[in-house]
Amino acid sequence: MLQGLDLPAAHLAPGLASYASDPAHSRGRRIGERAPATRTEYQRDRDRIVHSTAFRRLVYKTQVFLNHEGDLFRTRLTHSLEVAQLGRSIARSLRLNEDLVEAIALAHDLGHTPFGHAGQDALHECMSEFGGFEHNLQSLRVVDLLEERYPLFDGLNLTFETREGVLKHCSRNNARLLEAAEHVYADGQGGVGQRFLEAAQPSLEAQLCNLADEIAYNAHDIDDGIRSGLITLEQVRAVPLFNTYCEQALSAHAHLHQPAQARRLMYESIRLMLSDQVFAVIAATGEAIAQAGVESPGDVRRSVPLVVFGSDMQQRSAQLKSFLFAHLYRHPQVVHTMSQAKQVVRELFDLYCVRPGEMQAGFALRSQATQAATWDAGPPLQRSVADYIAGMTDRFASREHHRLTGQHLLTGAD
Incomplete structure (x- = not known):
């Protein structure tokens, strides 16, 4: 198997941070294969x-x-x-x-x-x-x-x-x-189960996918829930996180106040929310990486979770998730x-x-x-x-x- 989880930055692929996963230093595959050309x-x-x-x-x-x-x-x-x-x-x-x-x-x-x-x-x-x-x-x-x-x-x-x-x-x-x-x-x-036995962390890329999964769920379930008629835009606006972006959309585009523009208002609000959540993850994760002082994938595995929302966005996202659980996922x-x-x-x-x-x-x-x-x-x-x-x-x-x-x-x- 290929090794090299702690290689110095000089050996990394161009553009990657020192703590990123470099395919040239993958631990490899369970069954050895010739490298792709x-x-x-x-x-x-x-x-x-x-x-x-x-x-x-x-x-x-x-x-x-x-x-x-x-x-x-x-x-x-x-x-x-x-x-x-x-x-x-x-x-x-x-x-x-x-x-x-x-x-x-x-x-x-x-x-x-x-x-x-x-x-x-x-x-x-x-x-x-x-x-x-x-x-x-x-x-x-x-x-x-x-x-x-x-x-x-x-x-x-x-x-x-x-x-x-x-x-x-x-x-x-x-x-x-x-x-x-x-x-x-x-x-x-060790193998893919080892980190659960040692309370270690996966790669930053794996941590990122976990959080991106959560972000995607909340956004598209608002869209699907309103489209289905099981929840309304007015109901979702009771959630502080979503209403923040709804107000921003209305302030920037006055015509979205019209009832006929309700779908555009929903889409613009979701777009703004997604963008802000992405920026929040980038900022909070960058800060967490800097504070932890990680310099290699090995450091990442020995650290606390580093891909995070930040406390404020995490709390507001949790409120949205609770709303969707109560009003959509548990809808009769x-x-x-x-x-x-x-x-x-x-x-x-x-x-x-x-x-x-x-x-x-x-x-x-x-x-x-x-x-x-x-x-x-x-x-x-x-x-x-x-x-x-x-x-x-x-x-x-x-x-x-x-x-x-x-x-x-x-x-x-x-």
Whole structure:
């Protein structure tokens, strides 16, 4: 494996800060490959992610509103693109590695189930006696094992740094399981689970993707919530953070007071909010880096979290998040639809466990054959069923449920 997490600035790629992740000094891939001739290692990761089957499926996977509920609502794909855009903008100002940020952002939701968090919650309940289910771990499982594109290895064989960024959360028990399977890293620094056991930090690029994810969520859920009619612009203006930018937009553009301009007012307010949040992250993170005195990626890992909002923006963003949780995510219409989605997932799980032959040809056999190659210790049948369901799009899961049960719970999903 390639080493060099603490190389001096003279060895860094042009334009990168000394604490940024340099692809020339990546810890490498689990299976050694010849270096790419025209791309960096992180660019190769990004390209592999974009061409993966799991990435294409994101276009038909839910954020808040199910795929059939409207053509203009966000999906996991458009969300991932927005996170990548925000992440790259911030990374450029902080002189971090934009390509690594983009790769992590595009891969971070590959393990999400159909039907958003409702699908994840239902699948976790189904797997509660078999090791549970968590979408961050599933995203890692997708890129490490489930993609079948290359003749010499399963998964995408991504670099350590991209894999680490994909794994946003991890319990200590799962981290220990991961480390037991990461013996391929022979440099003595541990695998992607090690930081959870040592309370260490990931790269700044990984930290940045986590925060960009939060920024994107809040902004596009305002847009989708108002578009759906479940919340109103007037309701959101009760949130101090959003109302600040709404007032700025009205002050700069008097015609936005007209009722017919309500949509433009919403978009301009969201744009101003996003810009201010980006600037807040850049300023607060730059200050945190300077105060911590970090000079290398190794210093970053031994430090406190450094990619931050700043206390004022963090508090105001938390208020917006609480508003969306109470008024949008817990709206009776959303709760009702998600309850039906959970039923679809639970019943599919039970059916496939009893009749695994109903899954696509060879899927259960493939998953069982490769079980020993992954960190997971759950029973092969149940884990392969979880893999199968997690890979479904909203509409495929709905069609499968209808085919196997005769029920049509999610009207319009076909």
